[in-house]
Amino acid sequence: MTVTLKDVATLAGVSVKTVSNVVNGYAFVKPENRRRVEEALAATGYRPNVGARNLRRGRTGFLALMVPELSIPYFGELAGLVITAARNRGWNVLIEQTQGTRSRERETLESLGPHLVDGALVHPEALEAADFPAAGEMPLVMLGEHSLDMAIDHVAIDNVLAAHTAVSHLASLGRRRIAAIGFNPARGTSSQRLAGYRSALAAAGLSYADELVAPAEKWHRAYGAAAMKSLLALPSPPDAVFCFNDLLAIGALRAVAERGLRVPEDVAIAGFDNNEESEFSLPSLTTIAPDKTALAEAAIDLVHRRITGDKTSPPQDIQTPFALEIRESTRGR
Amino acid sequence: MTVTLKDVATLAGVSVKTVSNVVNGYAFVKPENRRRVEEALAATGYRPNVGARNLRRGRTGFLALMVPELSIPYFGELAGLVITAARNRGWNVLIEQTQGTRSRERETLESLGPHLVDGALVHPEALEAADFPAAGEMPLVMLGEHSLDMAIDHVAIDNVLAAHTAVSHLASLGRRRIAAIGFNPARGTSSQRLAGYRSALAAAGLSYADELVAPAEKWHRAYGAAAMKSLLALPSPPDAVFCFNDLLAIGALRAVAERGLRVPEDVAIAGFDNNEESEFSLPSLTTIAPDKTALAEAAIDLVHRRITGDKTSPPQDIQTPFALEIRESTRGR
DNA sequence: AGTACTTTTTACATCGTTGGAACAACGTTG
């Protein structure tokens, strides 16, 4: 059924190794033999057995990508880009979903041995530094901001600056009571975005108020709606809201509409992530747009370099670009 | 570095094969030895080398999932479910993205040999029957409706009936000029949904008009908006629209709003797929909700059975359930 | 022709695992 090197060798009348040499582009093969082998390769339709090759080479040819859930638009988009970037470098990607729980994240990290993948890109949600396996086991690249102080390669946008940028934009519109939705002490990213929020308030001469920071257990639409609802119930509700991601913002849009208020006239709303959906929501959503392609490519590039050689140089911290995308939810029509 | 069976065997003082027997749950191992081996396994933290095992067993342990793009919500959600269902049966999933183009789809099918994966779930967009490789090469399960008349295992909801259900719902609201958005001769699913649309019109005593069927090159939001715009420009515009998927419907919502009209008062809109986003759009979207979990599990189950034995029974055609989810875009608030 | 060198090909071991045969130990039975 399956064609192996041996079959090709028999057909071409040379040894198995010579065929292997041709396949791998080894220089010293007599033109005559090369031609015969290539003909045999074409005739049989030979495809290398990836498993066997990697067994021999001590590689698996796979990278893991650990994310909370593919059904979350940001991760669906990111995973698609990572797969493409990996493919371009000859890697296959295995996706592991953790639902964003610390226990599943830890289990996943443990189960990822060098026997299964050569390296991993992890986008943790709730992991603590202590959960990380003994360093040096396997190349690991962290994706997305986190508050862990660890010696691990890392690729992300500057979350503090990005949050600052979004909130400054709200302030520049003349809004005075700017709320935040999405605080969650268990999530690393949360404290970064909160810090940017606070620094922007300060820079605009606005005072910080605890009551304007609404927590969210999960960064999903329903939680954004619930948080917005409670903010609107305050004695003096906010006139602008910075949501820690677009899903929360989409939920917030709905809560505002259900209350019979208008965006941005009564409440301006800004999000974070620039999901495709946010360009078409009603109103469309002002948001921080990370360069996801750059993120995916930088991460793949980094893990690739670690796997193929560079084991020693110090952990890198790469910042990829972002932009503030101003749309109807703050600008109006 | 990596622990192999040999290391465990040395530590336990038995042969490699005995360790292998313990790992694989072979019955006849002396309790004493079993205990020693298990201790050694625990002490070393042994993990089987999947590649080597599969090389020996003649399997790869991988399934391929071919979809257009992970960034499309429906496929992100579906892929997440497929990965979970596969994981539960001990399979790993490799995702291949085709961008929905026929050439990439064909290339992908060709590159998927038994050397790389043991089976594949394919969700074609533009493939023709002629593009399929000689049957019997490798277990293949088709996902989603298509108009190909082929002897291949297939899992999907009844698209004709589902479209019929959605359009009947629109008719039951008293709408008389019901349009459709998304026709595309190159897409298999398109003709199924059009058929359901037509049969529902007929059942409601409404006449079919070509001008009310708007084509869409891609089933993305922007194309839905463009199509809706052209429908609204008709001398007598529709009072309801059935969109062939939710993304088109989201685009349509925006076009209606930009025209200054209301949904559902002026135009009722229904979609198809029940993306998570559709529950929170403004207004929320009435849509056909396929049971995606059932779809993923049925597909994995089927390909699993084909791989492990059942090569002979005739191709199956499994229909998974769906429901009509009635929301604000037709019902109103 | 003999030597030294380079180019090309081959045989063999090996990666980590499992299937099968061979072998050893054991208790039963006639």
Next chain:
DNA sequence: CAACGTTGTTCCAACGATGTAAAAAGTACT
């Protein structure tokens, strides 16, 4: 106690590929 079936273990080959070293073939020079 010899013959036997059962249980438990080990040895060896194999999955398909590649690295190594050695053999073979070719070239150039004394």
